[in-house]
Amino acid sequence: MELLTREAELFRRFIDDIIWIARSKSSNESIRQALTSAFANSGLELTFRQACTADQKGEVEFLDVNHRITTDGYFGFVTKDFMKPTAEGRRFINGKSYHSKSTFKSILFGEVIRLRRLNQRKEDYFSSFLPFYLY
Secondary structure (H helix, E strand, C coil): CHHHHHHEEEEEEECCEEEEEECCHHHHHHHHHHHHHHHHCCCCCCCCCCCECCCCECEEEECCEEEEECCCCCCCEEEEECCCHHHCCCCCCCCCCCCCHHHHHHHHHHHHHHHHHHCCCHHHHHHCCHHHHCC
């Protein structure tokens, strides 16, 4: 764990998803090797996806956020909402249910706030509503 705090600017884990921002490419490789070794001891294999701000290209999803490398962003990347393919066409509740109108409004209101927080750019925020219009 000391390696992670020493070599990573940011390290976050949520259940089976992990993301980190390394100080350098060598730090990234050190973290990668340490995690691979630790998980292999438990018989687990990791799948890695990475993007490098020095390359100025690429993107990495973490939970429902897509981190896209760009020169426009303050930290070298911008965030946009991400929907896993398994979640496409999802429904919060059936439109024919007997929930009150306020329940439907609350779900919509909460989703609009979530999308605003996830999308740094206005155009990404507005385009994130497209799946809602398709159903």
